[in-house]
Amino acid sequence: MPAIVLALVRGLLLSIALIVATAPAFAASFEESVAKFANDDFSDTDDAVGEIAVSGNPLAFPIISALQDERLMFDAETKKVFVKQADGKIIDAATGAAVDKLPDNAAAVSLNNRLRRSVDAALGGLTLLSPDTNTRLTAAKSVFKSHEEATLPTVESALAKETNRSVKQALAEARAAILLFKSDASEVDKLEAVATIKARGDQEALALLTEISGGDQPANVAKAAASAISSIQGTLAIWSGVQNAWYGLSLGSVLLLAAIGLAITFGVMGVINMAHGEMVMLGAYTTFVVQEVIRTRYPALFDYSLLIAVPLAFLVAGAIGVVIERTIIRFLYGRPLETLLATWGLSLILQQAVRSAFGPTNREVGNPSWMSGAFELGQITITYNRLWILCFTMAVFGILLAMLRYTALGLEMRAVTQNRRMAASMGIATSRVDALTFGLGSGIAGIAGVALSQIDNVSPNLGQSYIIDSFMVVVFGGVGNLWGTLVGAFTLGIANKFLEPVAGAVLGKIAILVLIILFIQKRPRGLFALKGRAVEA
Amino acid sequence: MAHVLTRSLDRAATIFVLVVAACGVLIPLSNLLLPAGSALQVPTYLVALWGKYVCYAILALSIDLIWGYCGILSLGHGAFFALGGYAMGMYLMRQIGTRGVYGNPILPDFMVFLNYSKLPWYWHGFDMFWFAALMVLVVPGLLAFCFGWLAFRSRVTGVYLSIITQAMTYALLLAFFRNDFGFGGNNGLTDFKDILGFNVQAEGTRAALFALSCLALILAFLICRAVVSSKLGKVLIAIRDAESRTRFLGYRVESYKLFVFTLSACMAGVAGALYVPQVGIINPSEFAPGNSIEAVIWVAVGGRGTLVGAALGAVVVNYAKTFFTSGVLAPYWLFMLGALFVLVTLLLPKGIIGTFNSWWDQLGSKRPNADSAAREDGVTEPKMAE
Numbered sequence: 001m002p003a004i005v006l007a008l009v010r011g012l013l014l015s016i017a018l019i020v021a022t023a024p025a026f027a028a029s030f031e032e033s034v035a036k037f038a039n040d041d042f043s044d045t046d047d048a049v050g051e052i053a054v055s056g057n058p059l060a061f062p063i064i065s066a067l068q069d070e071r072l073m074f075d076a077e078t079k080k081v082f083v084k085q086a087d088g089k090i091i092d093a094a095t096g097a098a099v100d101k102l103p104d105n106a107a108a109v110s111l112n113n114r115l116r117r118s119v120d121a122a123l124g125g126l127t128l129l130s131p132d133t134n135t136r137l138t139a140a141k142s143v144f145k146s147h148e149e150a151t152l153p154t155v156e157s158a159l160a161k162e163t164n165r166s167v168k169q170a171l172a173e174a175r176a177a178i179l180l181f182k183s184d185a186s187e188v189d190k191l192e193a194v195a196t197i198k199a200r201g202d203q204e205a206l207a208l209l210t211e212i213s214g215g216d217q218p219a220n221v222a223k224a225a226a227s228a229i230s231s232i233q234g235t236l237a238i239w240s241g242v243q244n245a246w247y248g249l250s251l252g253s254v255l256l257l258a259a260i261g262l263a264i265t266f267g268v269m270g271v272i273n274m275a276h277g278e279m280v281m282l283g284a285y286t287t288f289v290v291q292e293v294i295r296t297r298y299p300a301l302f303d304y305s306l307l308i309a310v311p312l313a314f315l316v317a318g319a320i321g322v323v324i325e326r327t328i329i330r331f332l333y334g335r336p337l338e339t340l341l342a343t344w345g346l347s348l349i350l351q352q353a354v355r356s357a358f359g360p361t362n363r364e365v366g367n368p369s370w371m372s373g374a375f376e377l378g379q380i381t382i383t384y385n386r387l388w389i390l391c392f393t394m395a396v397f398g399i400l401l402a403m404l405r406y407t408a409l410g411l412e413m414r415a416v417t418q419n420r421r422m423a424a425s426m427g428i429a430t431s432r433v434d435a436l437t438f439g440l441g442s443g444i445a446g447i448a449g450v451a452l453s454q455i456d457n458v459s460p461n462l463g464q465s466y467i468i469d470s471f472m473v474v475v476f477g478g479v480g481n482l483w484g485t486l487v488g489a490f491t492l493g494i495a496n497k498f499l500e501p502v503a504g505a506v507l508g509k510i511a512i513l514v515l516i517i518l519f520i521q522k523r524p525r526g527l528f529a530l531k532g533r534a535v536e537a
Numbered sequence: 538m539a540h541v542l543t544r545s546l547d548r549a550a551t552i553f554v555l556v557v558a559a560c561g562v563l564i565p566l567s568n569l570l571l572p573a574g575s576a577l578q579v580p581t582y583l584v585a586l587w588g589k590y591v592c593y594a595i596l597a598l599s600i601d602l603i604w605g606y607c608g609i610l611s612l613g614h615g616a617f618f619a620l621g622g623y624a625m626g627m628y629l630m631r632q633i634g635t636r637g638v639y640g641n642p643i644l645p646d647f648m649v650f651l652n653y654s655k656l657p658w659y660w661h662g663f664d665m666f667w668f669a670a671l672m673v674l675v676v677p678g679l680l681a682f683c684f685g686w687l688a689f690r691s692r693v694t695g696v697y698l699s700i701i702t703q704a705m706t707y708a709l710l711l712a713f714f715r716n717d718f719g720f721g722g723n724n725g726l727t728d729f730k731d732i733l734g735f736n737v738q739a740e741g742t743r744a745a746l747f748a749l750s751c752l753a754l755i756l757a758f759l760i761c762r763a764v765v766s767s768k769l770g771k772v773l774i775a776i777r778d779a780e781s782r783t784r785f786l787g788y789r790v791e792s793y794k795l796f797v798f799t800l801s802a803c804m805a806g807v808a809g810a811l812y813v814p815q816v817g818i819i820n821p822s823e824f825a826p827g828n829s830i831e832a833v834i835w836v837a838v839g840g841r842g843t844l845v846g847a848a849l850g851a852v853v854v855n856y857a858k859t860f861f862t863s864g865v866l867a868p869y870w871l872f873m874l875g876a877l878f879v880l881v882t883l884l885l886p887k888g889i890i891g892t893f894n895s896w897w898d899q900l901g902s903k904r905p906n907a908d909s910a911a912r913e914d915g916v917t918e919p920k921m922a923e
Contacts, residue, residue, distance in 0.1 A: 272696050272699075328879060328883065331883055332882065332883070336695060336696045337610045337695070337696065337699065338882040338886065339882075340610070340696060340699060341830070341833060341834060341837060341878050341881075341882050342878055342879045342882040342883065344830050344878055345834075345874070345875040345876065345877065345878020345879045345882075346875060346878070346879060347875070348871045348872075348874055348875035348878070349871070349872055349875035349876065349879075350875075351871065352868075352869075352871035352872050352875065353872075356868065468703060468704060468707050468826065471700050471703075471704075472700075472704060475697060475700055475701075506711050506712075506714070506715055507715075509708075509711060510708045510711050510712050513704050513705075513707060513708040513711075514708060516701075516704060517684075517687075517701050517704055517705060517708075518687070520688075520691075520693055520697065520701055521687040521688060521690075521691040521693065522691065524691050524692060524693045524697060
């Protein structure tokens with residue numbers, strides 16, 4: 001009897017003691033947990049990290065991050081623990097009170113690799129509860145990557161409290177990732193987790209699922225994971241196709257922009273202008289000069305710098321083009337190979353002139369704010385500058401086409417192209433038209449330079465890197481046909497980008513060059529060849 | 538046949554052969570026999586430099602053969618030159634043997650460095666000189682044959698041909714820059730030790746290489762002369778001046794073009810092969826499209842369709858390049874070179890020799906016994922487009 005009473009009383013006391021110990025007094029427990037660091041024993045430290053991480057105390061984060069950086073000091077005699085803050089100030093870890101100086105025998109709490117992992121996990125868990133949405137989102141993403149089992153309770157409590165949709169989504173994914181790796185999670189939980197991760201459907205999800213399907217999982221889970229993997233792979237393949245197509249369009253627009261001026265001088269006039277690339281370069285340097293003036297005089301106008309540079313580049317390159325035509329090219333009509341050599345010499349002169357004036361190194365051309373940054377479309381990232389260049393190219397192409405079709409100069413240009421002598425006898429000043437046509441082609445190259453300055457290095461060699469590609473585009477598309485140039489540029493751009501993942505960037509480019517060489521054998525006049533007697537003229 | 542070897546050209550050719558032969562004998566002798574520091578002694582560095590010019594002159598001859606006499610403007614002859622150079626470079630690499638940094642008896646240093654476990658199949662045989670020498674002719678020749686076979690049969694002419702030859706050399710440039718292509722990537726092939734057992738660096742070897750280059754130049758010149766003054770050469774000139782008309786007359790234009798294009802590529806390959814041991818390095822920058830165009834301008838400066846002029850132009854332009862790029866005028870060299878391109882095409886379309894020949898003929902026509910046929914051959918003003 002007394003023994004039973006005694007036992008009952010003991011049990012009662014024990015439960016009371018337990019309640020007292022756990023429920024009301026986090027503070028007491030927190031201090032005790034902190035004191036464990038002073039033992040400098042790996043398993044005590046591990047316990048302390050676990051307890052502090054779930055304590056909810058505001059000091060938890062500074063303490064654990066101090067531990068991570070080995071700034072957490074302890075005094076073995078007094079069993080006191082201090083945080084040496086990044087700015088050098090010292091606080092008492094248990095109370096947060098400022099301390100003047102560390103005791104003489106204070107040492108850093110030591111860490112091992114296992115501890116470092118739990119410290120990382122604890123920190124990830126702690127930031128999950130941060131008031132800042134972005135911090136929470138980053139934390140949830142990092143937990144998804146680390147899928148540390150220890151953070152599960154924190155993730156779950158954060159998930160329960162979370163109101164922001166995207167953070168909630170990220171937390172749910174993080175939870176799913178943890179559950180998948182948790183060996184004692186129920187099958188239902190795991191299946192649900194696979195579904196959540198499948199819905200995420202990106203490269204990381206794929207990596208995660210591949211990783212777990214290697215481990216030993218219940219049959220159902222393994223099956224679900226395998227089907228999720230194949231479904232994600234399917235989606236990813238489609239997205240990478242879309243991505244390649246976009247890159248191809250983007251490259252195609254750059255090629256088109258560089259080649260469009262050439263399509264006029266080479267295609268319409270039949271003049272081989274090897275200095276075409278240098279016109280592009282001059283356009284890019286015009287942009288540089290405009291931006292320099294704006295930076296020093298009118299910084300507020302920086303966002304408009306490109307709008308100012310476009311007409312200026314057209315004028316600069318166009319004027320130089322007219323001068324070249326009047327002084328050199330007009331003496332060489334009917335001698336295309338000599339024209340080629342003379343314009344090559346000209347390109348050397350222009351390059352060297354720019355090198356002397358602006359130096360041989362790359363010059364800095366900035367992106368206006370509306371051209372920097374990117375947005376996500378599904379699983380691909382589209383940068384604004386590429387998008388704008390695509391739009392700009394299409395606009396230039398449209399304007400040029402309209403100009404040739406509807407203006408008087410366009411009419412005269414077409415007339416001279418088709419039959420020079422007939423046009424002359426109808427009263428068209430053919431030499432004036434020649435000069436203007438050449439100026440137009442060069443001016444458009446200058447405009448291309450403005451756009452290319454946004455994505456390429458502005459150096460004296462800028463033009464060189466485009467000249468061969470531009471000729472390929474024009475020859476491939478068919479000389480004398482702007483639509484051919486358009487189709488040629490986009491075909492080459494897209495083909496290049498689809499070959500790149502298979503063959504690598506350089507081999508892809510070589511393959512394209514070889515294909516063009518073979519293609520020209522098959523269709524010597526390009527995709528859209530001019531027909532009739534004009535060809536032989 | 539007799540009127541083909543007209544007097545003025547014949548004289549120029551004889552003078553040319555004699556001058557080159559004299560250089561080929563006297564310069565090495567003076568370098569080797571006279572004491573160093575003597576006023577008449579040619580220093581070794583000059584022997585190597587002039588050896589380089591002679592190789593360029595062979596390249597220029599090969600371009601003149603197709604451009605001056607057949608109207609094919611190749612912007613890819615630098616590629617044939619470099620391929621010949623690489624073939625020779627591969628032989629020289631295999632001769633290094635265990636003297637390389639890694640001391641591997643089979644693999645060249647760069648292959649050890651890039652973790653090759655065995656020699657790539659296309660490197661086999663290059664330890665034998667006769668095989669390398671054969672490849673110097675075969676590789677550029679085969680490439681030119683395949684390229685020309687495709688291009689000429691589908692009647693790719695004029696600037697289109699120029700542009701695709703440029704694309705060809707550009708593609709090769711990109712390929713040879715790749716490390717896993719097996720030709721040393723952007724470092725190329727260098728650190729050569731021996732050629733046929735003789736030290737490449739030794740004065741005697743350099744002098745011998747110079748003499749050989751001169752001999753090769755004379756041979757190339759004589760071959761070109763033989764081609765252009767034969768009946769075949771007449772057809773080539775006909776193709777240059779009126780391709781369609783020649784075809785309608787029943788000549789297989791593409792066969793003629795293919796033959797002369799392949800021959801020219803082989804000559805360029807030999808030039809490259811002689812160039813490499815004298816310069817001591819071959820790297821992918823030799824494939825740069827700019828080099829090929831520069832070689833064309835040598836021909837234009839000297840005089841298209843004169844052979845002697847091409848060789849002269851190569852030497853003159855390269856001498857000027859060495860002279861100007863080593864002095865205070867270095868930053869202005871590209872201006873001069875650019876201006877040379879422009880001015881020669883505008884003001885001196887016949888080049889130095891062509892212009893000189895015109896003057897000579899004008900002088901001669903005032904004399905009673907001038908050979909009026911002189912002007913019709915070789916120095917007719919090139920006419921490209923139909």
